[in-house]
Amino acid sequence: MDRVESWQNTSIGRWILANQSAENFAEALKTLVSYACAEWFRRCSGVSLTPIEALSRVVLCPPQGSPLGNWLDAPSEHCAEIADFCKKIKVLPLPGAMQVQVPSFLDLRGVECPRNAARSRLVMAGYPADKPLEIWLDDGSPIENVPGALVADGHKVLFREKKGTFWVLKVVKPAQKE
Numbered sequence: 001m002d003r004v005e006s007w008q009n010t011s012i013g014r015w016i017l018a019n020q021s022a023e024n025f026a027e028a029l030k031t032l033v034s035y036a037c038a039e040w041f042r043r044c045s046g047v048s049l050t051p052i053e054a055l056s057r058v059v060l061c062p063p064q065g066s067p068l069g070n071w072l073d074a075p076s077e078h079c080a081e082i083a084d085f086c087k088k089i090k091v092l093p094l095p096g097a098m099q100v101q102v103p104s105f106l107d108l109r110g111v112e113c114p115r116n117a118a119r120s121r122l123v124m125a126g127y128p129a130d131k132p133l134e135i136w137l138d139d140g141s142p143i144e145n146v147p148g149a150l151v152a153d154g155h156k157v158l159f160r161e162k163k164g165t166f167w168v169l170k171v172v173k174p175a176q177k178e
Contacts, residue, residue, distance in 0.1 A: 007083040016079045029075040029082060036086040044094035056126025059119065060103040063095050072122065073115040102128055106135045109166050113141040117149040124155055129175040132158060136166050143167040
């Protein structure tokens with residue numbers, strides 16, 4: 001059985017095939033992946049994370065060979081990879097890098113606009129409040145657009161600094177007011 005047939009015969013694959021023409025399919029697929037990631041953390045470490053927190057951690061520290069951030073930039077184009085990933089994490093152990101503190105670095109060099117803004121927003125949505133995240137961005141459109149997108153979401157840009165051929169942006173998610 002080839003790879004295409006194998007992912008289509010899983011429960012996730014059947015869900016993808018049944019829903020791929022839905023208007024909000026890409027967002028539904030991201031939601032499905034986020035719940036799979038949350039279950040992965042719960043099963044392997046006993047840690048309960050919200051789906052968006054779990055997805056943020058996996059995008060920050062993807063398992064080798066699973067560039068989840070790239071797939072989620074255009075989820076409809078990566079259905080087979082996403083279905084395979086969701087199937088694998090049902091049995092794979094949580095990588096050691098994910099069992100430690102949340103990474104504080106996101107390298108978006110080489111990621112095209114608007115995908116770099118979308119990925120930084122996705123990571124920050126599940127990122128811990130009051131913990132700074134350092135984001136590396138290319139010169140040009142990325143440094144012009146990503147900070148504004150994050151500020152629009154309520155995050156605070158602590159600083160931006162040019163380092164050779166790229167920019168370092170430090171961002172923090174403010175604690176929610178009660």
